[in-house]
Amino acid sequence: MRIDYFRNFIELAHCNSFSEAARRLHISQPVLSKHISLLEKEFQADLFARTKPHVELTEQGKTLLEESYLIMEHFQRAKAMLSKAERSSSPVVAFGGLNRNADVVELISRVRYQIHEQQLDLVLKRKEYQNLPFVEQLEEDHVDLFFSMLNLEDYPLGPTMEAHLLFHNSVVALIQKNHRLAGRECLYLDDFSSETIIVPLGSYALTGRQIIEPRLGALVPPPSIRPIYFEGINDFANIVIEDDILFIEAPLYETFRFPENIVAVPVAPEALVFPIYLIHKAQSSHKMLPVFIDLTLKEAHAMMAERSSQP
Numbered sequence: 001m002r003i004d005y006f007r008n009f010i011e012l013a014h015c016n017s018f019s020e021a022a023r024r025l026h027i028s029q030p031v032l033s034k035h036i037s038l039l040e041k042e043f044q045a046d047l048f049a050r051t052k053p054h055v056e057l058t059e060q061g062k063t064l065l066e067e068s069y070l071i072m073e074h075f076q077r078a079k080a081m082l083s084k085a086e087r088s089s090s091p092v093v094a095f096g097g098l099n100r101n102a103d104v105v106e107l108i109s110r111v112r113y114q115i116h117e118q119q120l121d122l123v124l125k126r127k128e129y130q131n132l133p134f135v136e137q138l139e140e141d142h143v144d145l146f147f148s149m150l151n152l153e154d155y156p157l158g159p160t161m162e163a164h165l166l167f168h169n170s171v172v173a174l175i176q177k178n179h180r181l182a183g184r185e186c187l188y189l190d191d192f193s194s195e196t197i198i199v200p201l202g203s204y205a206l207t208g209r210q211i212i213e214p215r216l217g218a219l220v221p222p223p224s225i226r227p228i229y230f231e232g233i234n235d236f237a238n239i240v241i242e243d244d245i246l247f248i249e250a251p252l253y254e255t256f257r258f259p260e261n262i263v264a265v266p267v268a269p270e271a272l273v274f275p276i277y278l279i280h281k282a283q284s285s286h287k288m289l290p291v292f293i294d295l296t297l298k299e300a301h302a303m304m305a306e307r308s309s310q311p
Helices: 003-015 018-025 029-043 059-081 102-117 134-139 209-217 233-238 289-309
Strands: 048-051 054-057 092-096 123-126 145-149 161-176 196-201 224-229 246-249 262-267 273-281
Touching (some): 003 018, 003 029, 018 029, 029 059, 059 102, 059 123, 102 123, 102 161, 102 289, 134 273, 145 289, 161 289, 196 246, 273 289
Parallel strands (some): 092 123, 092 145
Antiparallel strands (some): 048 054, 161 246, 161 262, 161 273
16 A cells, blocks of 8 residues: 555545546546545545545545544654655754644645655654643744644734744534534524533643634623533544534544534634634744745645635
8 A cells, every 4th residue: 555545535535526636646537546446445445425526525534534644644754764864964843733633734744745846954843742832832942833723813922923824724613413503504603692612621722712702702692601621632523512512623623523413514704713823933043944934834825725716
C-alpha cells in the first residue's frame, strides 16, 4: 500500500470530485480511480458513494479519513527522522494547535509539499503539550507558532504576539434528530434563544467559546449553559447531547463519527464563524520562520480561492 494512495484519498474527500481531485494532484482521473479502488479493496469497504457529478464519503470513508490524517502526519515525521545526515542540522519549525482541524491538516500538508518541491532546508515538527495554554507554549519557546480559534476583538494578543488570519471555518450545531431545529436548512442566532448550549470544560476547552458565548449572551431570553468536562478532543465523538446543542467547527465535525441520532445543522456564516489564526512571536531569531509563514499564508489563500471557484 503506497502512501500517495492516502494522500489522494484525502484530496478526493475534500473536493468530492474525481476530476477536480485529479487536477489538484496532477494525475489522470483513471489513475486516481485505480488508487481509490485499491484502497477500498485493501480495507474491504466502500469509501465513497458515487453519484454524478460528485462523490461523498460513506461512514466507513469518514472513519478512514480521520486515520489517514494521522497516517500522513506519521509518514512525514518518519521522513524527517530518517532524512540524510546532512539534514540533521536543518532548522526546525515547531508548531501546535488544532491538530484535528481538517483545514489546518490540509494546509500543513500543502506547506510540506511546497517545502519539498522548492527543496527548502526546513523541517516541520508538530508538538503538543497537554494542559499548557498555547500562548504559554509560545512564550516559553516550546513551539515557534500555533494555530488557534481566537476572538481577537475581545481577547487581544499582547504586543509580543502577532496573528495572521488564515480563513474562517463554518460552524454546525450538533443536535438530536428529533430536536425542533433538526429539520432546518440553516440556523441563526435567534434560533438559540431559550435553548441549552453545551460548553466544554477541562483540559480540552473549545476556544470557540470566546466567540460563541458573547453572541448568545446578547439574546433575549439568553440560552442556558450545560458545562461538560472534556478530557481530550476525542471526547467530542462520545458526548451525550440529549436535548441540548453543541457548536463545533465544520472541519472538526467531519473528522469524527458521531452517533446516528445526532445531526449537524449548518449555522449561517453571518451569524457565526470561527476565524482560524496563525500566531507567533512578533520578534523571533528563527531565520526560517518568515519563510514558513509566507508559505502558509499563500497556501491558505490558494485553498480558499480553489473552494470559492467550485460550483
